[in-house]
Amino acid sequence: xxxxxxxLKLWTRAEMAQxxxxxxxxxxxxxxxxxxxxxVADYLPRDKEILLQSENGLIGMGPKxxxxxxxxxxxxxxxxxxxxxxxxxxxxxxxxxxxxxxxHLDIAILGAFQVAENGDLANWATNDPNAIPAVGGAMDLAVxxxxxxxxxxxxxxxxxxxxxxxxxxxxxxxxxxxxVYTDHAVLDVVDGGFTVARLAPGLSLDELRQRTxxxxxxxx
Amino acid sequence: MIDKTRPDTQSCxxxxxxxxxxxVGGFGGAGMPHELIDALIxxxxxxxxxxxxxxxxxxxxxxxxxxxxxxxxxxxxxPRQADSHVFDGLYRSGQLELELVPQGNxxxxxxxxxxxxxxxxxxxxxxxxxxxxxxTRVIDGRxxxxxxxxxxxxxxxxxxxxxxxxxxxxxxxxRNFGPVMATAAKMTVAQxxxxxxxxxxxxxxxxxxxxxxxxxxxxxxxxxx
Numbered sequence: 542x543x544x545x546x547x548x549l550k551l552w553t554r555a556e557m558a559q560x561x562x563x564x565x566x567x568x569x570x571x572x573x574x575x576x577x578x579x580x581v582a583d584y585l586p587r588d589k590e591i592l593l594q595s596e597n598g599l600i601g602m603g604p605k606x607x608x609x610x611x612x613x614x615x616x617x618x619x620x621x622x623x624x625x626x627x628x629x630x631x632x633x634x635x636x637x638x639x640x641x642x643x644x645h646l647d648i649a650i651l652g653a654f655q656v657a658e659n660g661d662l663a664n665w666a667t668n669d670p671n672a673i674p675a676v677g678g679a680m681d682l683a684v685x686x687x688x689x690x691x692x693x694x695x696x697x698x699x700x701x702x703x704x705x706x707x708x709x710x711x712x713x714x715x716x717x718x719x720x721v722y723t724d725h726a727v728l729d730v731v732d733g734g735f736t737v738a739r740l741a742p743g744l745s746l747d748e749l750r751q752r753t754x755x756x757x758x759x760x761x
Numbered sequence: 762m763i764d765k766t767r768p769d770t771q772s773c774x775x776x777x778x779x780x781x782x783x784x785v786g787g788f789g790g791a792g793m794p795h796e797l798i799d800a801l802i803x804x805x806x807x808x809x810x811x812x813x814x815x816x817x818x819x820x821x822x823x824x825x826x827x828x829x830x831x832x833x834x835x836x837x838x839x840p841r842q843a844d845s846h847v848f849d850g851l852y853r854s855g856q857l858e859l860e861l862v863p864q865g866n867x868x869x870x871x872x873x874x875x876x877x878x879x880x881x882x883x884x885x886x887x888x889x890x891x892x893x894x895x896x897t898r899v900i901d902g903r904x905x906x907x908x909x910x911x912x913x914x915x916x917x918x919x920x921x922x923x924x925x926x927x928x929x930x931x932x933x934x935x936r937n938f939g940p941v942m943a944t945a946a947k948m949t950v951a952q953x954x955x956x957x958x959x960x961x962x963x964x965x966x967x968x969x970x971x972x973x974x975x976x977x978x979x980x981x982x983x984x985x986x
Contacts, residue, residue: 597788597934613790614933620789631933633940635872638865673849674861675841681865684884715888
């Protein structure tokens with residue numbers, strides 16, 4: 542058992558979402574994946590104009606509707622009702638995936654089962670033979686967005702690292718991840734390895750290396 | 762005189778035969794042509810192949826079609842949902858074949874089907890199990906997978922308004938797969954909220970020109986859910 546600093550304070554999901562939101566520049570076109578990344582929308586700075594795109598054909602997505610404003614013809618990728626900002630647009634699936642696959646998104650924020658040192662992403666299937674496979678738009682975002690950010694807890698419930706040398710789960714995309722936001726640290730994928738951008742309060746680089754089993758580089 | 766309007770949903774699906782491939786619009790409930798699916802269940806052709814983004818949720822729409830035992834194969838991107846228990850049960854018991862297609866590849870294969878493209882190279886899925894057994898190529902240093910078109914015998918879609926020429930406008934994100942599926946089937950059927958007089962749809966905002974549409978039927982405003 543490794544020594545853990547008593548003042549170690551891992552980031553909560555809300556804090557991870559805040560870290561991501563703060564890194565999104567004004568004017569960015571962003572696709573937020575379903576699941577944990579949806580939290581990021583709650584922390585986008587109000588003073589910046591950021592365009593949220595959804596795979597089912599809209600850009601300029603606004604906050605959740607009030608109870609009286611729900612329109613089931615206006616939904617997001619998670620099939621939940623949303624609103625449209627002034628200036629927002631609606632389009633069909635062909636144009637939506639042209640936007641996603643053709644390099645027109647600045648950032649895609651995805652959940653993951655595993656991210657490897659070489660930037661490989663596994664986020665659509667485990668090796669559980671009883672699971673129903675579903676891929677949706679994840680593979681398109683992985684190859685198409687200029688930057689792929691992953692948001693996930695660093696360890697599984699069993700304590701295994703989801704940051705890995707090579708993915709053991711079926712891949713979503715090769716070498717596509719640029720940055721990983723976890724509850725332990727924010728890491729960049731650089732030249733086939735992870736470089737720390739930020740550590741959670743009280744966490745040492747040595748402890749991070751121990752928990753992942755990876756030779757993570759210090760911030761340059 | 763061109764008149765693509767039909768009096769009821771039954772006459773829109775009366776010639777769908779056993780073994781047909783049917784493109785079904787919608788993303789979740791938005792754009793799902795529920796009334797046409799109900800008519801299809803009544804007509805009850807068997808061994809159908811259904812191409813749709815999802816594989817049904819709850820007990821209505823596609824889920825009801827699956828539950829009726831009329832479907833042999835589903836081609837979709839995201840079958841697993843919180844309430845996709847009908848699909849889940851049939852799939853796990855081996856009664857339903859699944860072809861899982863990344864959503865962008867599904868769209869592009871439909872687009873190719875509608876646009877007369879023989880096949881195309883896509884980066885989506887390269888290096889993943891989706892590419893297993895498929896032809897690949899490296900172009901300008903990037904890996905691509907060869908994918909083939911999808912064409913339907915029928916497309917069943919939902920729009921907001923139509924005129925008798927079959928011109929369509931949609932409502933919000935219920936547009937989704939409607940326009941591309943309309944191009945990719947031998948027979949495209951659109952259910953709409955209302956049929957409006959020819960000339961009343963602004964040509965600048967018609968999304969699907971009537972040349973892609975064969976039959977339209979008004980079903981009123983049902984709940985999208």
